[in-house]
Amino acid sequence: xxxxDEDVPKKLETGKITVGEELSSLSEEDLTERxxxxxxxxxxxxxxxxxxxxxxxxxxxxxx
Numbered sequence: 707x708x709x710x711d712e713d714v715p716k717k718l719e720t721g722k723i724t725v726g727e728e729l730s731s732l733s734e735e736d737l738t739e740r741x742x743x744x745x746x747x748x749x750x751x752x753x754x755x756x757x758x759x760x761x762x763x764x765x766x767x768x769x770x
Contacts, residue, residue, distance in 0.1 A: 722749075723740060723743055723744060
């Protein structure tokens with residue numbers, strides 16, 4: 707391990723995005739990857755919400 711390793715910005719770890727995290731040390735490539743990861747997470751969350759809505763609507767139709 708080099709004496710100056712702590713000065714090198716750490717590479718973005720997949721699945722390790724924190725909302726509100728300091729962004730100034732990230733490269734343009736890291737920021738682009740971060741945006742892609744966040745967009746994928748938004749899509750995943752929207753799909754889950756849609757699935758729950760579908761299940762809820764099906765349950766409501768059974769109990770009417």
